[in-house]
Amino acid sequence: MQYTSEDFIVSASDIHFAYRNRPIFDGLNLAIPRGKVTVIMGPSGCGKSTFLGLLGGRLAPTSGSLEFDGQPVLAKPSASLYKMRRKMGMLFQQNALLTDLNVFDNVAFPLRETTELQEPLIRIQVLTKLEMVGLRGAGDMQISELSGGMARRVALARAIVLDPLIVMYDEPFVGLDPISMGIILKLIRNLNDALNLTSIVVTHDVKEGCEIADYMYLLDRGRVSAHGTPDQMLMHEDPAIEQFMKGLSDGPVRFHYPARDYLEDLQDI
Amino acid sequence: MDLVAKLGRQGINFTIHLGSSLLFLGSALKGAAASFSRSRLIIEQLYAVGVLTMLITVVSGLFVGMVLGLQGYYQLVNFSAESNLGLIVALSLVRELGPVLSALLFAGRAGSALTAEIGLMKATEQLAAMEMMAIDPIKRIIGPRFVAGIISLPILAALFSAIGILGGYLVGHGQFGIDSGVYWHSMQSGVDLVKDVLNGVIKSIVFGFIVVWIALYEGYNSPPTSEGISRATTRTVVWSSLTVLSSDYLLTALMFGE
Ligand SMILES: Nc1ncnc2c1ncn2[C@@H]1O[C@H](COP(=O)(O)OP(=O)(O)O)[C@@H](O)[C@H]1O
Ligand SMILES: [Mg+2]
Numbered sequence A: 001m002q003y004t005s006e007d008f009i010v011s012a013s014d015i016h017f018a019y020r021n022r023p024i025f026d027g028l029n030l031a032i033p034r035g036k037v038t039v040i041m042g043p044s045g046c047g048k049s050t051f052l053g054l055l056g057g058r059l060a061p062t063s064g065s066l067e068f069d070g071q072p073v074l075a076k077p078s079a080s081l082y083k084m085r086r087k088m089g090m091l092f093q094q095n096a097l098l099t100d101l102n103v104f105d106n107v108a109f110p111l112r113e114t115t116e117l118q119e120p121l122i123r124i125q126v127l128t129k130l131e132m133v134g135l136r137g138a139g140d141m142q143i144s145e146l147s148g149g150m151a152r153r154v155a156l157a158r159a160i161v162l163d164p165l166i167v168m169y170d171e172p173f174v175g176l177d178p179i180s181m182g183i184i185l186k187l188i189r190n191l192n193d194a195l196n197l198t199s200i201v202v203t204h205d206v207k208e209g210c211e212i213a214d215y216m217y218l219l220d221r222g223r224v225s226a227h228g229t230p231d232q233m234l235m236h237e238d239p240a241i242e243q244f245m246k247g248l249s250d251g252p253v254r255f256h257y258p259a260r261d262y263l264e265d266l267q268d269i
Numbered sequence B: 001m002d003l004v005a006k007l008g009r010q011g012i013n014f015t016i017h018l019g020s021s022l023l024f025l026g027s028a029l030k031g032a033a034a035s036f037s038r039s040r041l042i043i044e045q046l047y048a049v050g051v052l053t054m055l056i057t058v059v060s061g062l063f064v065g066m067v068l069g070l071q072g073y074y075q076l077v078n079f080s081a082e083s084n085l086g087l088i089v090a091l092s093l094v095r096e097l098g099p100v101l102s103a104l105l106f107a108g109r110a111g112s113a114l115t116a117e118i119g120l121m122k123a124t125e126q127l128a129a130m131e132m133m134a135i136d137p138i139k140r141i142i143g144p145r146f147v148a149g150i151i152s153l154p155i156l157a158a159l160f161s162a163i164g165i166l167g168g169y170l171v172g173h174g175q176f177g178i179d180s181g182v183y184w185h186s187m188q189s190g191v192d193l194v195k196d197v198l199n200g201v202i203k204s205i206v207f208g209f210i211v212v213w214i215a216l217y218e219g220y221n222s223p224p225t226s227e228g229i230s231r232a233t234t235r236t237v238v239w240s241s242l243t244v245l246s247s248d249y250l251l252t253a254l255m256f257g258e
Helices: A048-055 A079-085 A103-114 A119-132 A148-159 A178-194 A206-212 A230-234 A239-246 A262-267 B002-035 B039-079 B082-123 B126-132 B137-175 B180-190 B193-220 B226-256
Strands: A008-019 A022-033 A037-041 A063-068 A088-091 A166-170 A198-203 A215-220 A223-228
Touching: A008 A048, A008 A198, A022 A037, A022 A048, A022 A063, A022 A198, A022 A215, A022 A223, A037 A048, A037 A178, A037 A206, A048 A063, A048 A166, A048 A198, A088 A148, A088 B126, A103 A119, A103 A148, A119 A148, A119 A178, A148 A178, A166 A178, A178 A198, A178 A206, A198 A206, A206 A230, A206 A239, A215 A230, A215 A239, A223 A230, A223 A239, A230 A239, B002 B137, B002 B193, B039 B082, B039 B137, B082 B126, B082 B137, B082 B180, B082 B193, B082 B226, B126 B137, B137 B180, B137 B193, B193 B226
Parallel strands: A037 A198, A037 A215, A088 A166, A166 A198
Antiparallel strands: A008 A022, A008 A063, A215 A223
8 A cells, every 4th residue: 555644644554563572563554644533443452552652653663664744753762753752642541640740730841841932831832732621720730639531631731732743542531431531532523623633542442432533443463454434344244343343242252262171171170 | 400591591681681771871871961951850859869868867877876886885895995986986887887878778768769659650651651742751750860869878878977976976975974075086086088988988979879770770670560660679679788788898898908
């Protein structure tokens, strides 16, 4: 496949990657369209977070090419990698807020550390972003005082404070109550459209994934096993994909872990 | 055969750790050099690493000094040499017990806290998040802690020795009635500024370096799980203590052996 960087902000082709001797990707191909919300789905442990690590240049693929905004992602600490990361915002699964700073200072942190902006300008930036996630009034709160949903919104405000081109979400729906879930779903869509972002959402939650996605990729055993719009994915006829999308307990992925004959096992006692 | 294989694996593991900790030291030193332009970060860490270790250092120093006073007096009085009590107490503290014991306390109080803090920052993805915000965690987090550790320990060791000498005086003068002029004068004439005091300071700088190096390395490389962090914290205390004690032997041989 050939992707142009005009239409696709990220393109990965034939990516191979392994942790020591545990292979994760074995010829991964995918492309993320600009301006859209793309959801990458797959069972736990299939390498979704690892993919975000590769895209952010925190991990290096053993082979294959990975491009962001028309430029190769080189995972060696360098000025160009840091420049690239300034165009990326990331929401971590555990929010990764700095616990010794309050809400305002957490959101201001990337501005204070990586720009020369004066304090009044920083204040405007931070308050704008906090307002977008509905927490302008919570600036003085400590991180330990926040509920799970609020902490995720603060982390989101921090992820967009440098006005990135893309925002990566690692499992944004995990551990939220229904109201917070609704807020996060709405925020991902609204921020994507209002700020002209590209969003990459990595999740194993099919329902929320389908609700938010413009386009979806399904990962399985180190590759993309299916991709398409949510409707296309839900109609998919391949039994393995149907099993995942509908959450069936038995299918090509067996309910039973391989074992020897049940009767034999019992007779051994 | 099994034993040989085990030993071999231990040896290889040790070499790998040594290698990666040396690489870590290289980048940590760069981070430390970079952090001098951010004095506020260093001051924050001086508080966390140094000031919070002060109380335990002072209390321990006092008791060690008092014990030295007791033991020293019991021995010296046999030779009617109790007028040298001040000298004995001061030399033991300045040359050995001050630097070594304060380093061991430092490893237990500050070193373990550093390892747990960095390990937790790693486990909760705070370090990865910094990298994604284009902030180098080695410069922002490791560097200032390294500098603060190396500055703190010599000061803590000096405090330990000073309080210890005072403790010796309390026992010598208060309990056994040694004249205070005699106690202090024996020190003044017997303690050499370069040979004793300076060498003690050098020791504590070396020990501070060792302890923060091990503590930060263990934290930065701990597996991101609660079990991983708790093991890393234990390793920090065990390895720093062993390294401090063994390097003390080497340093003493180098400094005081002729
Ligand atoms: N640093 C690491 N070292 C070794 N294995 C890892 C490491 N990080 C993740 N893994 C393993 O790689 C697999 C994929 O991890 P991950 O990308 O986090 O999966 P996902 O986010 O899809 O749940 C998991 O089985 C995980 O245990
Ligand atoms: Mg994950």
